[in-house]
Amino acid sequence: MxxxxxxxxxxxxxxxxxxxxxxxxxxxxxxxxxxxxxxxxxxxxxxxxxxxxxxxxxxxxxxxxxxxxxxxxxxxxxxxxxxxxxxxxxxxxxxxxxxxxxxxxxxxxxxxxxxxxxxxxxxxxxxxxxxxxxxxxxxxxxxxxxxxxxxxxxxxYEMHPLSFNEYCRFKGISTNSYLEQDWARLRSAFEAYNQESAFPEVVLTAFKSEQLKLLHGYFDTMLLKDLAEHYKISNISVVRYFVKRIMANLTKPTSINAIYKDIKSQGLKVGKDDLYLWVNYICDIFMFVRIPKYSRSLIKEQNSLYKYYCIDNGLRGAILMPQSNDNGKNLENTVFMQLNRTKLSSDKISYYQGDGECDFVFQRNDSVMQLIQVTWDMFDENTREREIAGILEASLSTRCDNLFIVTKDEESVITREGKQINVLPAWKWLLQNN
The missing domain is CATH 3.40.50.300 (P-loop containing nucleotide triphosphate hydrolases)
Incomplete structure (x- = not known):
């Protein structure tokens, strides 16, 4: 039979x-x-x-x-x-x-x-x-x-949700045109891509309500089958809350110990060791990818707080229903996912944190090849100076002069302290780094 x-x-x-x-x-x-x-x-x-x-x-x-x-x-x-x-x-x-x-x-x-x-x-x-x-x-x-x-x-060959180039292909938008009206379409497509889901089935689904239903279904299957069933976790309500806490702290160094204290303060029962196991499992099922703080010392790097990035902005949005001020977090997540999507096995991504911060340190064979700062915009002068100061400090520390700032739509070249910083709109950076 x-x-x-x-x-x-x-x-x-x-x-x-x-x-x-x-x-x-x-x-x-x-x-x-x-x-x-x-x-x-x-x-x-x-x-x-x-x-x-x-x-x-x-x-x-x-x-x-x-x-x-x-x-x-x-x-x-x-x-x-x-x-x-x-x-x-x-x-x-x-x-x-x-x-x-x-x-x-x-x-x-x-x-x-x-x-x-x-x-x-x-x-x-x-x-x-x-x-x-x-x-x-x-x-x-x-x-x-x-x-x-x-x-x-x-x-x-590890697979991911759609890149921006693939998203445009699925939407029938040309990425090879030099016409101004096509560039305008690319800018508009990027804004949608940055906050919506890049799962193929969701992209091809027309109605928002059906998209949300699909994403909630994906999340529940990952949580209940890939996580709870595969790793024999019975404390479903706590693991669901734990995952949401990591989602909410997207792009920031995340203390598992702080989340443990928060869970305990609510009277919920869970062991700290369980949380450290769970966060490994969550990455193992590809829901999150984590990166360490950059350090020349392997011990310091391993003891640093990790930053966590979500496999899909739309999935996170469907579960948390974040507000419009999440554009910057989404953009940083989008840039990271593209770096992760295209990196080689010898490549490594970390973040820099000293007096200032730089979002991504990109290494190949232990050599720092590129520094990338991500911000939604730099219209505010304080924001502009903070982003520039952070990447310059990281440049001095890592001895890397290949510097990029990715924003929603600014394109320029900034020269400071004898170094050139290339500022690129995200849609163009994503296509160039495909």
Whole structure:
């Protein structure tokens, strides 16, 4: 009976080829003879990325029957044990006995739902097929866990919600035009992008009420399934409050100890160690990304307070319903997510804090390559001087002279103390750093 289910799912997916999908900026490799893993937050487009690969394969002449796609989130497969995963290969071979298994391209969607799936994938890779793509949403898809289980075989391509360039593509807005009216559209699109969600399904949903319903559904699934169920957390109301507190403190150094004292003052029961575990888990499920304070001392860096950035401005907005004065926080979050989206494995992002502050210190191979300050605007002279002073202090400390200030719409060059600071509007910075 289970083989019949597997066969029907494989056949159904094959019948949908070619898929009607919108291209993404990130491109998965084809023919690398590696296990390609695609971790990332729920609903960010990981499955679509694999469908884009399938379209390219079929367009290049690969027969659709050479595509084995299986989504393990189908309720009929949830009881599948790891030792029964061989039924997937057996089912496919019964369907296509004349197709050499080495010529098959295998796509496993949400495979992390099956315990010990890694060993099945590794066995298939070693014994049968070198063309394997896997994606999933929670911590078992993290590179640290994969590298121990798959021992260096995978190539990882972490997926995120839409970049600004992708957002414009989804909205049908040209990003390559030099016409003034198209630049005006880009400015308007950026303001929407900065406060709305970049999850693909939400972007393609027309009505605000439906967007909010989707985002609340995403949040609840992350909280209840990826967090509470996966890590066996029963204190749901406290963990929900804890997540909201981190959301509210976006872009600021966050003290977990201070949140613990706040929770205890309300008479709620939770251990401090639990909170430190939970914040690790919250990052593991890709809801937040954290960065340390910049320091040349590794010990000081590890003992610093982290800043937390949310995977999606719209998700945060739907849960907290923030006010209009959150534009600056959203902009800093938007800039960070673009840095995080495009960084290499050897890159590192931190924040600078001394007498002044600089939002982002961007390092590559331990060399500080760029300093970035983010502010909504600098019309107020005090704000302008504070932002300039902060980035100049960071420049002196890090010996980096590649300096940028990203604002809503200002574009200029500021020269101070013999250093040049490039001020760019966010929409242009986002497209240039795509």
């Amino acid at each position: 289970r083989k019949d289910v597997i066969k029907s799912l494989i056949a159904l997916k094959q019948s949908e080829i070619p898929f009607n999908v919108i291209e993404r900026d990130i491109k998965l490799p084809i023919g690398r003879k590696k296990i390609i893993t695609i971790p990332g937050v729920r609903r960010c487009g990981k499955s679509t990325l694999m469908e884009i690969v399938i379209n390219a394969l079929v367009q290049s002449g690969v027969p659709r029957e050479n595509i084995l796609w299986l989504g393990f989130d189908d309720e009929r497969l949830k009881s599948l044990a790891s030792e029964e995963l061989d039924e997937v290969i057996a089912s496919y071979m019964e369907m296509f006995p004349d197709t050499p298994i080495r010529d098959v391209h295998m796509f496993f969607d949400e495979i992390q739902l099956i315990k010990d799936w890694e060993y099945f994938v590794l066995r298939i890779y070693k014994s049968y097929c070198k063309n394997i793509y896997v994606c999933g949403s929670n911590a078992t898809m993290l590179s640290t866990e994969l590298s121990s289980a798959l021992r260096g075989y995978p190539l990882e």
